[in-house]
Amino acid sequence: MNKILEVENLVFKYEKESEVNQLNGVSFSVTRGEWVSIIGQNGSGKSTTARLIDGLFEEFKGTVKIDGEVLTADNVWQLRQKIGMVFQNPDNQFVGATVEDDVAFGMENQGIPREEMIQRVDEALAAVNMLDFKTREPARLSGGQKQRVAVAGIIALRPEIIILDESTSMLDPTGRAEIMRVIHEIKDRYHLTVLSITHDLDEAAGSDRILVMRAGEIIKEAAPSDLFATRENMVEMGLDMPFTSNLMNDLRASGFVLPERYLTEDELVDFLAKNLNK
Ligand SMILES: Nc1ncnc2c1ncn2[C@@H]1O[C@H](COP(=O)(O)OP(=O)(O)OP(=O)(O)O)[C@@H](O)[C@H]1O
Numbered sequence: 401m402n403k404i405l406e407v408e409n410l411v412f413k414y415e416k417e418s419e420v421n422q423l424n425g426v427s428f429s430v431t432r433g434e435w436v437s438i439i440g441q442n443g444s445g446k447s448t449t450a451r452l453i454d455g456l457f458e459e460f461k462g463t464v465k466i467d468g469e470v471l472t473a474d475n476v477w478q479l480r481q482k483i484g485m486v487f488q489n490p491d492n493q494f495v496g497a498t499v500e501d502d503v504a505f506g507m508e509n510q511g512i513p514r515e516e517m518i519q520r521v522d523e524a525l526a527a528v529n530m531l532d533f534k535t536r537e538p539a540r541l542s543g544g545q546k547q548r549v550a551v552a553g554i555i556a557l558r559p560e561i562i563i564l565d566e567s568t569s570m571l572d573p574t575g576r577a578e579i580m581r582v583i584h585e586i587k588d589r590y591h592l593t594v595l596s597i598t599h600d601l602d603e604a605a606g607s608d609r610i611l612v613m614r615a616g617e618i619i620k621e622a623a624p625s626d627l628f629a630t631r632e633n634m635v636e637m638g639l640d641m642p643f644t645s646n647l648m649n650d651l652r653a654s655g656f657v658l659p660e661r662y663l664t665e666d667e668l669v670d671f672l673a674k675n676l677n678k
Pocket residue numbers: 414415422440441442443444445446447448449
């Protein structure tokens with residue numbers, strides 16, 4: 401299998417003097433084209449892991465391999481071009497005077513020709529439904545609109561790995577689903593890899609694989625259907641269940657016979673539509 405990302409035994413702490421590590425031996429790998437979600441309680445080390453992969457910390461133990469190359473202080477700028485990271489707070493990533501400048505910014509740094517840049521800016525803004533805001537000032541947008549523009553900036557760059565760190569947390573459920581659909585489409589079209597940190601379990605349910613973090617460690621790695629199969633599993637890890645799992649449990653309690661496995665929202669709707677009409 402072609403591994404685009406391999407992380408081995410990462411140990412990291414923010415403060416040298418501290419006795420507590422924020423990452424305590426994190427290891428996992430991601431195959432090219434995969435969509436992997438990281439979930440876990442607040443403070444479990446999800447964002448720290450993502451930042452470390454993006455080369456934002458110099459001092460850590462363990463190795464990060466991107467596209468087969470070990471990340472070092474010497475190649476961080478070159479390897480970082482393969483990664484497009486969308487942070488939780490979009491305010492920290494706006495640099496341009498207008499939305500279009502902003503989306504173009506990363507491409508300018510990569511020396512992409514002007515004609516192609518203009519085309520990609522329009523394409524990316526259209527994908528996130530923000531084309532009408534092209535000449536607006538980013539600072540005046542709402543939190544959700546800023547997140548859309550931040551996603552457009554990354555889509556336009558077409559990095560090999562997209563890392564989403566709670567990148568849709570300011571959007572309402574419809575907006576969130578819309579952006580996720582766009583990222584899924586882009587991912588498939590350009591065969592990208594996605595690593596997504598999220599608190600939204602319904603979103604995580606759409607991934608190929610889920611990593612669960614607790615106290616700086618990965619405590620579980622599973623396909624969504626296996627992870628969400630039992631409530632005990634999730635409760636034990638201090639997590640809730642996705643919406644459909646909770647709904648399925650309630651329906652079972654009222655006497656409905658449902659499949660044992662986890663169903664996505666669409667699958668559950670289909671199942672109920674077929675079986676309620678009988
Ligand atoms: N800049 C920092 N300096 C010191 N400690 C930090 C810093 N950033 C995060 N931490 C601590 O590191 C630990 C892991 O934080 P991290 O943000 O990686 O967790 P997380 O799982 O992403 O949480 P959340 O879901 O709340 O975003 C937490 O205890 C946090 O308080």
